[in-house]
Structure formats: C-alpha cells, structure tokens
Amino acid sequence: MQELYPLAKNLKTLRLQYGYTQQYVANQIGITCQSYQAYEWGVTVPTLQNFIKLARLYDVSLDDLIEP
Numbered sequence: 001m002q003e004l005y006p007l008a009k010n011l012k013t014l015r016l017q018y019g020y021t022q023q024y025v026a027n028q029i030g031i032t033c034q035s036y037q038a039y040e041w042g043v044t045v046p047t048l049q050n051f052i053k054l055a056r057l058y059d060v061s062l063d064d065l066i067e068p
Contacts, residue, residue: 006068008042014058015040029053 015025026036029050038044046054055062 005042007045007066008040010065012040018058028057
C-alpha cells in the first residue's frame with residue numbers, strides 16, 4: 001500500500017490545514033467516518049466521485065490529492 005501513502009498524507013494534511021474533523025469531511029462527501037479514516041490510513045482509496053468531492057471541498061486539483 002506504499003503507493004497510497006501520498007494520498008493518505010495529503011488528505012490528512014489538507015484536513016488539518018482547514019481545521020476539519022474526519023467526521024465533518026465524511027459528512028461533506030456522504031460517507032461514514034470509518035470509510036474516511038480508511039482513506040487517511042491508506043487502507044482504501046476513494047471512488048472517483050469521492051475524489052472529486054474531496055478536491056472540491058479543499059479547492060485543489062485531483063493531481064494535488066495524489067502527488068507526493
């Protein structure tokens with residue numbers, strides 16, 4: 001799961017920069033908090049639809065979410 005590390009790290013960094021909780025982000029994109037935690041832990045990756053929602057929430061490009 002090494003390849004997921006930049007995504008997981010970027011999601012956590014952005015969330016903390018915005019002062020959001022994991023529960024808030026999960027609610028904004030319509031998933032459970034446990035599902036969102038799995039993104040930040042690098043266990044799973046978001047669906048394309050959720051990638052887009054996350055990019056919009058943080059006002060970043062999809063590339064910004066996945067690049068180291």
